[in-house]
Amino acid sequence: MAGIRENMRENNDFIPFLTLREAVRNGDWKGVKDFLEQRPDAVTAKIEGFGRTPLQVAILAGHMHIVKKLVERMSEEELKTVDDNGFTALAEATCGGNYQMAKCILKKNKSLVRIANINGELPVVLAIVTGHIELARYLYSLTPIEDFKPENSISGAALCTQAIHMGALGKSIQSASTSSPRYETRLSITDQVRNPERDDQVKHFGITGIKQLYEMKAVHAQSRELLQLMCRVVTSTSDDQQRDQACVYTSIYRSIYDGNVEFFLDMVQTNPELVWITEKANGRNILSYAIECRQSTIFNIICGLHEKNELASEMDFGGNTVLHLAGKLPDSTVLSRIPGAALKMQRELQWFKKVESIAQPKIKEHMNTQFFKPWQYFVKEHKNMMKDGERWMKDTATSCTVVGTLIATIMFAAVFTVPGGNNQTTGFPIFSEEKLFILFIVSDSLSLFSSSTSVLMFLGILTSRYAEDDFLKSLPTKMIIGLSTLLFSITTMMIAFSAAVLIILQKSWMVIPVIWLASVPVTLFVLMQFPLLVEMSVSTYGSIFDDKKKPLQFTSRSI
Known part of the structure; x- marks a missing residue:
């Protein structure tokens, strides 16, 4: 009331x-x-x-x-x-x-x-x-420039941070008076330096793209210079309250979230003690947060620190270890960059296995405040994703099985109805001595064998048990083999068809357009399925983690 x-x-x-x-x-x-x-x-x-x-x-x-x-x-x-x-x-x-x-x-x-x-x-x-x-x-x-000094307000730090984030830096960055024990950085976002003669030349030749590239590089260079000055300011104080007011900790966590490697690396290298900061809301350190945000490059950098083992042993306010956070479903924007539910599931498993390799054995059995062990938490969080991945795999395998079966049936029948027919006396094909006929037989056989192989692979996908670990290697490997052999069978089928047409029509004007049209199905299949094949191959046999990374070297910069 x-x-x-x-x-x-x-x-x-x-x-x-x-x-x-x-x-x-x-x-x-x-x-x-x-x-x-x-x-x-x-x-x-x-x-x-x-x-x-x-x-x-x-x-x-x-x-x-x-x-x-x-x-x-x-x-x-x-x-x-x-x-x-x-x-x-x-x-x-x-x-x-x-x-x-x-x-x-x-x-x-x-x-x-x-x-x-x-x-x-x-x-x-x-x-x-x-x-x-x-x-x-x-x-x-x-x-007035004095309004941006740290002792007067937080606006200087906020302006610099937001200018970098918004890409709004101007053409010059100047250090202000050094009479103060701190460094103040002047951000000249109003200073739009122009060279009229150069601009006229750019317009004359119509190469404005070069001008834009030049400006982007200039802004990037200024951002780096400003960042280095900011790092020096942070180094000059060990007061947590001042750093917090200057949004130092917030900026570091934001850089992890956005994957801003340069900012994170400069801050940590210049200020080694910053590796021990924790997030206020959930109590997560930089390693835990990098895992939660699925930022592999920053994760690799942290794994190069000598403090890696200690960071990996810490827990957040919810009792979650680094392995729990690897099992936590990440933000949708992270997953949106990965095509297909099966590949999403595979990437999540790769993260879990990688974090498991750096975590202490006891962590695998640790329960969080929700009474979940890491693997149990992973299964719970990814339950819907696994169902979507299974559905995607089965739908793709079913469609490809139908195509592979049709190709195998056609290629099997084609061997017994060779172009030109058979010699009535000997029973051998009339054009058996022709080089094109040999090409036809070889292509037909390769198409039959490869389509049969693809069907077997897709049947293996359809009859899989679909456990979580199957999405890591087993199912993607079968899909890669199935798609590769199906693509090969379609290609060799079109070669066999073209060879048969050449044998029958010989030098007819219809040969070239028929062969050209025969390439259309192959091209369409490549355009639709080849990117998926490449993506799956890279995801399965490549790695987003740098296992050979050397320990990170810290540098000291004088004030």
Whole structure:
């Protein structure tokens, strides 16, 4: 009841301004003007939820003409009015990406760029976080560099992090004054260096792709330089609270999630103690999190650390070991990159087996807080995936079995009805001495044998027990052999057909188009099935894990 009374009280606070609020929302300047002439103080009043002022309501409603008129009536000090979240009218316009409204407000009071919200975020940070890059460049050009210093706010670190994430770095990165014991990094996202002569040449020759590539490389180089400077700043402090406020730990875990190898590697190599950080929400270390996110490259890097065994023995808040996390079903975005449910299941098994190889033997029998051992947890989490994989395997095998059986039947019959017929006296084929006839017989035999082999392989898939381990090697191997031999049988069948046509028609004009058409089925089959065959072969006989990786070498960088 207390909460209801509080809401009623807050709503009652807005009642005197209902007329003003409706006029602002509807874009009725006359109504707004009439109200403000009677109540001039209402220009900074909180007339809507979250303590929004009339100017903020006008910005949210998108009424540019109301915004201009209100800014004209308000003093510089009145424009500094904030809502309950510490948002000024400029911050509101920034979040909405309204460049013209922001420009209009700043024309009256440029100091608004220095007012942060209750989270300590300056307007320029809000702009880049919400993806409004051009507006961020404009706001950055008006924000004093001292506002980005660590002792003044967290905005400098947040701006750098978001600029890297959004790919919004400019053309230069400069280190700021080194008079402070820290390094501050200036991110010149407004500094758009252009070479007019070069641009004209690019346009003249129409090779804008080269220009884009150049800019991408420049941004990447700047990102690396900025990252190295940030690493030095992190090295200069061992205070956990300062690192946490600077989003160091969050950034490392984000780099693991995104697979940002360069960022992760630079941070860990420069700051060896960061390998021991744990995630606040679940208590997972960097190895556990890399396994959970299925980031094989970062996993390989961590396995090159001497601390690998200790990291692999730690558990999270749920009592989950690294092997439990290998058995946990990953995020759908990770699995979406792998085609087919069977290959997804195979990849999950590969992860489980790999983590099992680095984990201590006792971990295999450890129960988490849900009373699941690692393998039991894997089976539970992948129950639906295994069913989908079994269905996919059986459907594919059934379809291919029908095709293989038809080819075997046709090729078997073709041997006894050779082109040109048989000699009535000797019983031998009339064209038995022709080279094309030998080609026909050999191709026919190869097609028959390979199609029979493919049918046997697909029958093996259909009669498999479909245990979890079968998806690791057994089933994929049978599918690879079956698809390979089926592709070979279709190819040799078309060769046999073409040889028979050449024998019968000899030099007829129909030979070339017939042979050309004979290649169409082979081409179609290759286009449809060959990518799957390659993907399955690489997944089965290749490896995403680098077992020969050398221990990671740490480097020390002076400040």
